[in-house]
Amino acid sequence: xxxxxxxxxxxxxxxxxxxxxxxxxxxxxxxxxxxxxxxxxxxxxxxxxxxxxxxxxxxxxxxxxxxxxxxxxxxxxxxxxxxxxxxxxxxxxxxxxxxxxxxxxxxxxxxxxxxxxxxxxxxxxxxxxxxxxxxxxxxxxxxxxxxxxxxxxxxxxxxxxxxxxxxxxxxxxxxxxxxxxxxxxxxxxxxxxxxxxxxxxxxxxxxxxxxxxxxxxxxxxxxxxxxxxxxxxxxxxxxx
Amino acid sequence: xxxxxxxxxxxxxxxxxxxxxxxxxxxxxxxxxxxxxxxxxxxxxxxxxxxxxxxxxxxxxxxxxxxxxxxxxxxxxxxxxxxxxxxxxxxxxxxxxxxxxxxxxxxxxxxxxxxxxxxxxxxxxxxxxxxxxxxxxxxxxxxxxxxxxxxxxxxxxxxxxxxxxxxxxxxxxxxxxxxxxxxxxxxxxxxxxxxxxxxxxxxxxxxxxxxxxxxxxxxxxxxxxxxxxxxxxxxxxxxxxxxxxxxxxxxxxxxxxxxxxxxxxxxxxxxxxxxxxxxxxxxxxxx
Ligand SMILES: Nc1ncnc2c1ncn2[C@@H]1O[C@H](COP(=O)(O)OP(=O)(O)O)[C@@H](O)[C@H]1O
Ligand SMILES: [Mg+2]
Numbered sequence: 210x211x212x213x214x215x216x217x218x219x220x221x222x223x224x225x226x227x228x229x230x231x232x233x234x235x236x237x238x239x240x241x242x243x244x245x246x247x248x249x250x251x252x253x254x255x256x257x258x259x260x261x262x263x264x265x266x267x268x269x270x271x272x273x274x275x276x277x278x279x280x281x282x283x284x285x286x287x288x289x290x291x292x293x294x295x296x297x298x299x300x301x302x303x304x305x306x307x308x309x310x311x312x313x314x315x316x317x318x319x320x321x322x323x324x325x326x327x328x329x330x331x332x333x334x335x336x337x338x339x340x341x342x343x344x345x346x347x348x349x350x351x352x353x354x355x356x357x358x359x360x361x362x363x364x365x366x367x368x369x370x371x372x373x374x375x376x377x378x379x380x381x382x383x384x385x386x387x388x389x390x391x392x393x394x395x396x397x398x399x400x401x402x403x404x405x406x407x408x409x410x411x412x413x414x415x416x417x418x419x420x421x422x423x424x425x426x427x428x429x430x431x432x433x434x435x436x437x438x439x440x441x442x443x444x445x446x447x448x449x
Numbered sequence: 450x451x452x453x454x455x456x457x458x459x460x461x462x463x464x465x466x467x468x469x470x471x472x473x474x475x476x477x478x479x480x481x482x483x484x485x486x487x488x489x490x491x492x493x494x495x496x497x498x499x500x501x502x503x504x505x506x507x508x509x510x511x512x513x514x515x516x517x518x519x520x521x522x523x524x525x526x527x528x529x530x531x532x533x534x535x536x537x538x539x540x541x542x543x544x545x546x547x548x549x550x551x552x553x554x555x556x557x558x559x560x561x562x563x564x565x566x567x568x569x570x571x572x573x574x575x576x577x578x579x580x581x582x583x584x585x586x587x588x589x590x591x592x593x594x595x596x597x598x599x600x601x602x603x604x605x606x607x608x609x610x611x612x613x614x615x616x617x618x619x620x621x622x623x624x625x626x627x628x629x630x631x632x633x634x635x636x637x638x639x640x641x642x643x644x645x646x647x648x649x650x651x652x653x654x655x656x657x658x659x660x661x662x663x664x665x666x667x668x669x670x671x672x673x674x675x676x677x678x679x680x681x682x683x684x685x686x687x688x689x690x691x692x693x694x695x696x697x698x699x700x701x702x703x704x705x706x707x708x709x710x711x712x713x714x715x716x717x718x719x720x721x722x723x724x725x726x727x728x729x730x731x732x733x734x735x736x
Contacts, residue, residue, distance in 0.1 A: 261627060262626075263626060263627065283626040287627070287628070295623070299624035301616065301620045301621060303616060303620060304613065304616055304620070311610075311613065312613055312617050312630075313628060315610065316630075
């Protein structure tokens with residue numbers, strides 16, 4: 210197998226005196242959709258926050274496209290090609306859908322107006338409802354629409370890897386289905402995706418590879434098909 | 450009595466200046482959660498710069514807008530980036546104490562260097578008479594410039610990349626960081642814009658009123674009152690609050706004398722704080 214797009218090894222981090230990640234190991238291959246599953250408080254969000262530089266890494270490494278990103282600032286991580294769609298969407302209140310999307314492209318100082326408009330058009334093609342609602346305060350959208358906007362905002366940075374924290378949390382099943390379809394289409398366009406998802410069935414249906422996280426470590430990993438047959442995983446996370 | 454156009458005109462001219470004074474203060478408070486106790490002194494400093502440039506160098510005070518504003522912008526940027534940023538995430542009392550201390554230094558320096566005697570620029574631009582209403586041209590120009598600057602700031606916050614970044618940082622700092630927005634630079638830029646607005650107000654003040662260090666505390670008080678009336682952290686809030694305060698002072702001043710007018714402003718602030726702490730237009734509150 211060729212070198213993975215992102216290789217996380219021995220990653221350690223936490224908040225103050227509390228250590229949360231205890232040597233994380235995971236790899237994302239270019240072009241695939243990976244998922245991270247695990248119970249509440251396992252450290253999934255902390256992992257994403259450490260990768261994107263919001264939380265400082267205390268040890269270990271994040272190799273991404275031939276560069277070391279552990280210890281980089283959020284701006285540097287974004288520049289390197291990783292976008293992070295945070296848990297709870299975190300859209301900017303008081304700004305329109307369009308302004309929220311444009312903020313995704315904030316760091317692209319070299320891009321022309323036409324390029325940005327072009328990318329905006331592509332987001333609107335993927336999520337037509339956003340075009341309709343483009344002049345509306347983004348936080349007045351429905352949950353599913355907000356997730357589309359947050360994902361669109363992430364894509365506006367032109368990443369090679371898109372990390373999404375809690376894709377389906379709080380959303381109606383129909384909205385989740387739509388989002389998954391859109392993500393598959395976006396993935397076919399060449400974008401690699403790492404998604405944190407508490408609903409294991411949804412996660413395994415969307416992704417090719419899965420990592421199970423327990424108390425700050427990856428305990429099981431493999432192809433989703435494999436993991437869906439694993440009795441431990443079935444019992445702990447699928448209730449079967 | 451309510452419709453006396455002269456009182457109305459005076460109120461609007463004063464109110465526009467108040468709006469301009471408050472808008473920078475409100476921005477810094479809303480975005481950084483820093484109560485900039487230096488705001489009044491920065492206005493006075495700019496007023497003195499304008500006065501002495503006029504007195505000694507014969508510089509037209511209106512032109513000083515183009516000089517003082519960038520100088521104050523640079524000063525504000527350096528101050529925030531080098532000093533206030535170090536404590537910006539501490540509780541609001543820490544930053545308040547810091548800016549209070551800085552204000553004491555600036556205020557006393559000005560007293561030593563400029564002396565407290567009121568300094569007045571005399572321009573003799575004449576006045577405009579509409580019916581019975583007399584509008585001094587210097588105040589009229591100052592009013593339009595104050596409104597223009599306030600609207601310009603509104604436009605910058607609404608439509609520019611920097612403005613979007615400032616709003617984003619205000620609303621959600623972590624999410625803003627994920628957009629690659631450099632938080633510390635945005636803080637510095639925000640404080641710098643606040644200082645720039647104070648600078649511009651100082652110039653307009655020097656054109657229309659005597660400049661003296663004695664009123665720096667009063668100006669700061671006005672900024673507080675306007676923010677409470679209009680709501681914190683938004684340009685329209687400051688505009689509405691400023692015009693409201695100007696009109697209130699103009700009417701009460703004519704009816705019951707200027708001392709009562711100033712007092713009433715502060716009474717109104719206290720009443721609003723108790724009944725409607727988000728201000729007339731406010732949504733965000735004092736987070
Ligand atoms: N800002 C924070 N400060 C302190 N502890 C935190 C913070 N955020 C999360 N934690 C703790 O870190 C652990 C992992 O949290 P998190 O990464 O959010 O888990 P998950 O996303 O898997 O539900 C939890 O025990 C949580 O209480
Ligand atoms: Mg989480």
